[in-house]
Amino acid sequence: MGTAIMVGAGIGGVTAAVALQRCGWEVTVLERADALGEVGAGISVWPGAAAVLAEFGVKGVEQAAALSGPMGLRKPSGRWLVGAADLGVELPVMIHRAQLHELITDQFGPAVTVRTGYPVETVTQDETGVLVNGELRADLVVAADGLRSAIRAALYPQYAGPQYSGYTAYRGVSEAQVESGGETWGPAQRFGVARLVDGRTYWYATANQPAGQSGDLAEVIRRYGDWHDPIPTVLAATETALHNDxxxxxxxxxxxxxxxxxLLGDAAHAMTPNMGRGACTAIEDAGALARHLSSAPDPVTALTRYDAERRPAATKLVKRSRQIGRVGQLDNPLAIGARDVLVWAGSSVARGAAALRRKG
Structure with missing residues (x-):
């Protein structure tokens, strides 16, 4: 149907490459790094994104065995605020980011060409196509080049760009196998635990602090090592921690x-990780992009429709995730007490509604 250049080979970029390939496009993937791959730890794949991946033939994103222990929201002492079962929410599949990336790129066929070690410096367009770095031409370009997207900055130079949330994050993968999970909220700090599909344990933590400070596993243990089980066990079986503001x-x-x-993924709508929806939203972007390119008479019309669908949906998620982060990172004791009461009350309402549904 046409030719496309994908700038960036993260989760969103490679999913979009597979999506366009499946609807007849020839795709060139340009990646700044010297090799394809993902760094990081765990990633949540919610049902909507899992359905998109399944549509594109990606196999291996399977629901992990249910934990035998409880899940939900706790205090550092271990006291429960709310159980996941009380809310009746559907849980995501948890998988290592590198594993998910490999499952997606396994679907690359002859219509996808990959060029690594290729930074994109200029992108210009006219009525007939787009030119990248003055040498590569295609019918369209998809900028999946992340939070600090150079293409977004060139298109919208007045836009402020990334803003710091006020808190930093630590992430890691532990060899410990746990039977309970969820999040723990303390003053200005949170810790989360989830089991990956391969049986290992993904953990993450947040802490209020100025941007640009260093952090490592020793800092994580200092902050959270005396919190309730299984957090000390999980950290003891962890070799290293990633740290990102x-x-x-x-x-x-x-x-x-x-x-x-x-624009696609973080280049379009980078959000805080409080809902675990960032990569899933990028995957859903890819599905919508392919759908509109398949049905519209020309790329400009297709991209206009893509924007009309995806920008309102992403805006809601960015806003909601930011709000959750502010509530989760409260440090005022009175505000924390009020928050905990509201969480407990909300769970009570949810339990009552679930009971009524079961009776009905």
Whole structure:
């Protein structure tokens, strides 16, 4: 149907490459790094994103065996605020980011060409196509180049760009196998535990602090090592921790389409990780992009429709995730007490509603 250049080979970029390939496009993936792959720890795949991946033939994203122990929200002492079962929510599949990336790129066929070690410096367009670095031409370009997208900055130079959330994050994978999970909320700090599909345990933690400070596993143990089980066990079986300050993009988000150039994933809507929806939203972007390119008469029309669908949905998630983070990172004792009461009361209402549904 046409030719596309994918700038960036993270989860969103490679999913979009597979999606366009399946609807007849020839795709060139440009990656700044010297090799394809993902760094990181665990990633949540919610049902909507899992359905998109299944549609594109990605296999291996399977629901892990149910934990035999409880899940939900606790205090550092171990006292439960709310159980996941009380809320009746559907849980995501948890998988290592590198494993998910490999499962997606396994679907690359002859229509996908990959060029690594290739930074994108210029992108220009006219009525007939887009030119990258003055040498590569295609019918359209998809900018999946992340939080600090150079293409977004070039298209919208007045946009403020990433903003610091006020808290940092630690992540790791533990060899410990746990039977309970969920999040623990303390003053200005949180810790989460989830089992991956391969049986290992993914953990993450947040802490209020200025941007740019260093952090390692020893700092994580200092902060959270005396919290309730299984947190000390999980940390004891961890070899290293990743540390990243948390940023998102300010609202209103810029348009996801400018002529023949589309923004996708973090380049379009980087959000805090409080809902575990960032990569899933990028996967859903890819599904919508392919659908509109298949049905629209030309790429410009398709990208306009893609923006109309995806920007409102992403805006809601950016806003809601930011709000959850502010509530989760409270440090004032009175505010924390009020928050905990509201969480408990909300769970009581949810339990009552679930009971009524069961009786009905």
């Amino acid at each position: 948390i940023y998102d993009l300010p609202l209103p988000l810029v348009p996801f389409a400018a002529g023949r150039i589309a």
